[in-house]
Amino acid sequence: MDNIKKNFKELWKQLKVNSKSYMKTNILFMTFVATSVLNGCLLRFLTVKNFFDLQPIIADLAVVIMLGAIGYFIKPKHQFKYFCTWSVIFTLICIINSMYYTNYLSFASLSLLETSSQVVDVADAVVENVMEIKDFSYLWQLLAIFMVHHALKKRKYYDRVAEVEVGKVRALNTLVIGLIFIGFFISTLTSVDISRLGKQWNREFIVMKFGIYTYQVNDVIASLKPQISPLFGYDEAAKNFRDYYEHRDTSAKTNEYTNIFKGKNLLMIHAESMQQFLLDTEFNGQPVTPNLKRLASEGLYFSNFYAQESVGTSSDSEFTLNSSLMPANSGTVFVSYWDREYVTMPKLLKEKGYYTFSMHGNNGSMWNRNVVHPKLGYDRFYNYKNDYKIDEVIGLGLSDKSFFKQSISKIKKIEESHQNFYGTMIMLSNHTPWSKNLDLLPEYPVDMTYEKVNEITGEKETVTAPYMEGTKLGNYFKFSHYADEALGEFIDGLDEAGVLDNTVVVIYGDHDAKLKKSDYNRFYNYDPYTDSIKDASDPTYINIDFYQYELNRKVPFIIWSKDKKLAKEVTKVMGMYDVLPTLGNMFDFHNQYALGHDIFSVEDNIVVYPDGNWLTNKMYYNSQKQEGKPLTDEAVSVEYIQEKNEYTQKLLSVSDNIIVYDLIKKSQETQKLVKDYNKKE
Numbered sequence: 152m153d154n155i156k157k158n159f160k161e162l163w164k165q166l167k168v169n170s171k172s173y174m175k176t177n178i179l180f181m182t183f184v185a186t187s188v189l190n191g192c193l194l195r196f197l198t199v200k201n202f203f204d205l206q207p208i209i210a211d212l213a214v215v216i217m218l219g220a221i222g223y224f225i226k227p228k229h230q231f232k233y234f235c236t237w238s239v240i241f242t243l244i245c246i247i248n249s250m251y252y253t254n255y256l257s258f259a260s261l262s263l264l265e266t267s268s269q270v271v272d273v274a275d276a277v278v279e280n281v282m283e284i285k286d287f288s289y290l291w292q293l294l295a296i297f298m299v300h301h302a303l304k305k306r307k308y309y310d311r312v313a314e315v316e317v318g319k320v321r322a323l324n325t326l327v328i329g330l331i332f333i334g335f336f337i338s339t340l341t342s343v344d345i346s347r348l349g350k351q352w353n354r355e356f357i358v359m360k361f362g363i364y365t366y367q368v369n370d371v372i373a374s375l376k377p378q379i380s381p382l383f384g385y386d387e388a389a390k391n392f393r394d395y396y397e398h399r400d401t402s403a404k405t406n407e408y409t410n411i412f413k414g415k416n417l418l419m420i421h422a423e424s425m426q427q428f429l430l431d432t433e434f435n436g437q438p439v440t441p442n443l444k445r446l447a448s449e450g451l452y453f454s455n456f457y458a459q460e461s462v463g464t465s466s467d468s469e470f471t472l473n474s475s476l477m478p479a480n481s482g483t484v485f486v487s488y489w490d491r492e493y494v495t496m497p498k499l500l501k502e503k504g505y506y507t508f509s510m511h512g513n514n515g516s517m518w519n520r521n522v523v524h525p526k527l528g529y530d531r532f533y534n535y536k537n538d539y540k541i542d543e544v545i546g547l548g549l550s551d552k553s554f555f556k557q558s559i560s561k562i563k564k565i566e567e568s569h570q571n572f573y574g575t576m577i578m579l580s581n582h583t584p585w586s587k588n589l590d591l592l593p594e595y596p597v598d599m600t601y602e603k604v605n606e607i608t609g610e611k612e613t614v615t616a617p618y619m620e621g622t623k624l625g626n627y628f629k630f631s632h633y634a635d636e637a638l639g640e641f642i643d644g645l646d647e648a649g650v651l652d653n654t655v656v657v658i659y660g661d662h663d664a665k666l667k668k669s670d671y672n673r674f675y676n677y678d679p680y681t682d683s684i685k686d687a688s689d690p691t692y693i694n695i696d697f698y699q700y701e702l703n704r705k706v707p708f709i710i711w712s713k714d715k716k717l718a719k720e721v722t723k724v725m726g727m728y729d730v731l732p733t734l735g736n737m738f739d740f741h742n743q744y745a746l747g748h749d750i751f752s753v754e755d756n757i758v759v760y761p762d763g764n765w766l767t768n769k770m771y772y773n774s775q776k777q778e779g780k781p782l783t784d785e786a787v788s789v790e791y792i793q794e795k796n797e798y799t800q801k802l803l804s805v806s807d808n809i810i811v812y813d814l815i816k817k818s819q820e821t822q823k824l825v826k827d828y829n830k831k832e
Contacts, residue, residue, distance in 0.1 A: 176312045180219050180325075182299045183234040186292040187215045187241045191363045194245045197285055198252040199359045199775075206339055207362035213332035214364040215241075220325035227312040231300045238296050244367055245289040248358075253283055253667065257762060258354040258366060260462060260481060261374040350804065351480055353763040355775040373481045388808035389817070395805045401743045403736065404752035412712065413739040416566065416654040417500070418645075420638065421469070421577040425660035427454065427705040429631050434618075435600045439632050442639030443707060446658065448718065450711030453750070455724045455768075457705050458662040461761040466518035468661040468727055469575075473497065473527055475731040475745035477806040478761050484810060489523045492816030496731055497528030497573055499740040506530055506569035510558050511577040512539055512549030529575075533561060545588050551580040551634055555641035563648045576641075581634040583665065585626035595632045597625040599679045616679035624670045651713040655737075659730065660706025668700050698771055698780040701764075710737075724766050725750050726758035744815055746802055757795060765799045772796070 191211040196202040222233040251259040303309065344360055347353050351373040357366045425440075430447060432439045460467035463483030470484045471477060473495040479488055497507040508531045515521035515534035524532040535541060535549050539557055543550040558576065565572050599618035602611050619625030638658070645651050675693040676685040685692045693699075708725065710717075725733075728747030735741050736749040748756060758766040763774035770787050772779035772795065781787050809815055 176315060177321075178303060178308065179230060179234055179296075179299065180222065182296055183219055183222075183238060184212070184215050186238065186295050187364075188212050190241060190245050190289050190292050193289060194249055194363050195358065197249055197288075198258075199355055201359050204359070206336065206360055207358070207365075209332055209336045209339075210360075210365045211362035213329055213336055214362070214368065216325060216329035216332060220322050220329060223316070223318045223322035223325060225318070227309045227316055230309075235293075235296060235300070238292055241364070242289050242292050244363060246286055248363060249286040249289070250283075253286065257462075258358055258363075260354075260370050261367075347763075350800075350807075353774055355762065359775065370481075385812050388812045389814060392805060392808055392814045392818070395801065396744070401745070403741045404749060406736065406749070406751045408737050408751050410737070410739050411715070412655050412737045414571070415712075415738070416571050416650075417505075417573045417734070417738060418562075418654050418656050419472075419573075419575045420641075420656065420658045421465070421575060422634065422638070422658055422660050422707065423465070423578045423581040424583065424627075424662065424664045425581060425631060425634065425707055426663050426703075427456070427660070427707050428703060429628075429635075430707060432628070434595075434597050434628070437595070439595075439628050440635035442635045442642070443658065443709070446642070446656075446711045447707065447709050447720075449716050450709050451717050451719055451721060453708040453721045453723075453725050455705055455722055456659070456708035457724070457726050457758050457760075457766065458660065459727045459758065459760055460662045463518070464665075465577075465661045466520075466523075467761075468659075469518075469577075470527075471727040472659065472730045475728045475742055475747045476809060477728065477746065477759065477803060479810050480761070480803070480807045483518075485519045485523045488810045489519060489526055491810060491813045492819070493527070494742045494744050494815060495527045496734070496740070499735070499742060500571075500573045500738070501528055501530075503571070503740065505571045505573045506565060507573045508533065508565060509575040509577065510538075510554075510561070511535070512551070512554035512579050513547065513577075533558070543591075545580040545591055545633070546584075546630065547582050547587075548579050550591075551578050551637035552640060554579065555637055556644065559641070559644045559648055559650075562645070562650055566650055566654075578634060578637075580637065581627075581630045583627075585623065585630045589626060589629065592629055592633045593636065595629050596620070597628045599677070601679050603680065616677075616682055618677055618679065619674060622670070622673060624666060624674055627664055627666065646713065654713075656709075656711045657730075657734070658707060658709045658711070659727075660708070663704035663706060668695050671695050671700075671703075697773065702766075702771060710734075721750065723750055723756050724758050724768055725756060728759075729756065744809070746806055757798065759799045759802050761803070763799060763803065765795055767795065770795075774799070 188208065188211050192202045192208065195204075195207060201207070218237055219234070222230050225233050248258045251257065340360075347356055348361060348365075348369055351357070351369060354366065357369065361369070422443075425443070429439045430444050438444055458468050459471055459477060461478040461483070463470070463478055463485060466483055466485040467478040470493075474493045476493065478484065482488070484491075497505075501507055507529045509520075509524050509529045510533040511517075511520065512535050515532060515536060521532060521534065533539070538561070539549055539554065541549050543553045545551065555576070562572075562574065565574070597619040599616045600613060601616065603614055604610070605612050619628060642651070642656065645654070645656075672695065673684055675695065676689075676691075677683075678685050687694070708730070726747060728745070729750050730747070731742055732745045732747050732749040733751065735745075736751065750756060755767055755769070760766075765772050765774075767782075769783055769785060769791070770779045770781050772792060774796070779787070779792060
């Protein structure tokens with residue numbers, strides 16, 4: 152027994168000596184590990200709020216230790232360069248993801264580098280809407296590691312370490328420690344966790360569960376999909392594709408709107424950043440969007456319509472609307488997967504003799520449109536460099552009023568030379584930032600006029616409070632009012648030119664305004680009497696939680712015809728991928744690969760979002776938190792939620808497989824071979 156105690160004391164003494172020696176000779180490495188992990192915690196604190204969860208801390212620690220271990224293969228006097236380089240990379244990862252989350256409530260992807268050229272055109276928007284002081288709080292890591300390095304250098308630390316450090320041994324020992332952490336972390340995961348990591352579409356969940364560094368490593372792999380995926384996994388993707396459509400009823404249904412617009416022209420108006428709540432908002436009795444409101448009252452108005460865009464914003468909406476597929480899980484279709492074959496509205500209408508065109512008052516290279524639009528089936532893409540005179544600039548480019556005015560004669564000429572046309576008009580002036588050229592907009596005060604009792608005379612008097620003046624949301628109202636005014640003038644101009652006699656106009660918001668929750672606080676909780684925001688304890692205070700914010704992101708969708716005043720509001724929830732099937736039923740065209748539904752032929756419609764969230768008339772489900780908000784008094788069963796979750800995951804998987812593996816093209820080639828073979832028989 153005495154020997155055991157003696158051996159234990161010796162072992163403990165040796166362990167203390169070794170630990171003390173390790174601590175003294177690995178200060179730079181430990182600083183790197185500690186600051187990197189703490190920055191990962193800080194990022195989660197400022198974004199997803201789960202900074203105390205152990206799993207992402209272990210995951211971040213494992214990644215940092217594994218990368219740090221490689222530094223031991225470098226001589227001590229040069230190790231600072233290695234650790235400093237990784238500290239810069241990790242700090243940039245945190246800054247970029249913090250800014251991206253502030254604006255999009257998601258995390259950035261390496262695939263966005265492919266779209267970095269777009270940032271040049273919207274640099275002001277990035278500065279105004281994305282950057283906040285908190286996004287640069289991660290720079291403390293660089294300051295800390297520089298200060299530690301400076302102190303160590305003064306103490307001749309690196310010379311002392313060089314005398315005792317055996318780089319290869321320390322590197323291998325540290326790698327083993329990293330592998331132990333990885334093994335322990337993996338043992339805490341479920342099959343669902345691992346599946347979501349592989350799919351990558353639920354970025355917020357991955358960061359909450361795996362930490363920011365594991366997310367970024369996984370994202371690098373996912374971003375290589377366009378290059379490597381066609382080489383791997385095709386057989387399984389093709390099988391899932393066939394199974395999905397074999398069990399899905401893709402036949403066209405008939406209802407009261409079937410072929411109602413057959414043979415008419417179709418003009419789509421892509422209303423930049425236009426949200427649905429604008430139609431119900433007014434200031435001092437003056438509506439923000441009187442023209443949209445009128446068109447909605449006269450046509451088919453879908454009041455619960457949601458965009459389903461991802462990182463590609465406007466381009467994603469264009470793609471989903473025209474193809475009834477979801478955006479790509481990684482990157483954007485317009486940049487990464489433009490060369491695939493898709494069944495689209497322009498192509499389907501061209502088969503019926505329609506001339507197809509698109510028009511935009513911005514650079515044709517924005518979102519690669521000059522390359523992608525022909526692939527989508529547009530015969531001609533009109534853009535400002537080739538087809539428009541820049542005579543008035545509002546916001547990012549040619550003003551909507553000038554764009555529409557110059558377009559009327561072009562559309563009239565198209566109508567006169569073709570039996571039918573399908574056109575898309577892409578608006579621009581309402582694009583963020585809403586601070587440029589404010590002085591060029593027509594006057595539209597966003598203040599509040601109210602009555603109060605004069606304390607001296609005791610009589611009522613009308614006074615004005617600033618309300619939304621000078622705020623980002625207030626400027627958004629002003630730009631939206633201008634865009635609506637431009638739209639009204641365009642409709643009138645088309646009517647005067649005789650174009651509306653045989654044309655159906657469809658207006659859709661491409662996505663929400665990407666305003667933060669905090670921007671709405673003054674709008675909902677303003678007290679004009681004190682010119683301040685109400686306290687949260689006020690019984691009339693409206694708390695803008697996650698669900699209210701998400702549900703408020705709906706955008707307008709209006710189908711309007713001059714000679715058919717349908718005058719109906721449709722309250723079913725509807726997504727961008729439902730547009731093609733719904734219009735297809737009305738104009739007599741059909742896409743067998745559509746993932747959406749004709750809204751008039753489905754009872755319990757579901758809107759699937761690229762991040763795995765979903766919405767029905769009964770519930771909004773948040774897949775990151777694995778919780779939902781019921782929207783009616785009707786009880787929602789666990790089975791209902793499971794069914795919708797399975798449907799969502801299957802749909803997202805099939806859609807991404809179609810895009811990545813070009814499955815529509817391969818399916819059509821197979822069908823052609825079968826037909827040719829049968830003919831020979």
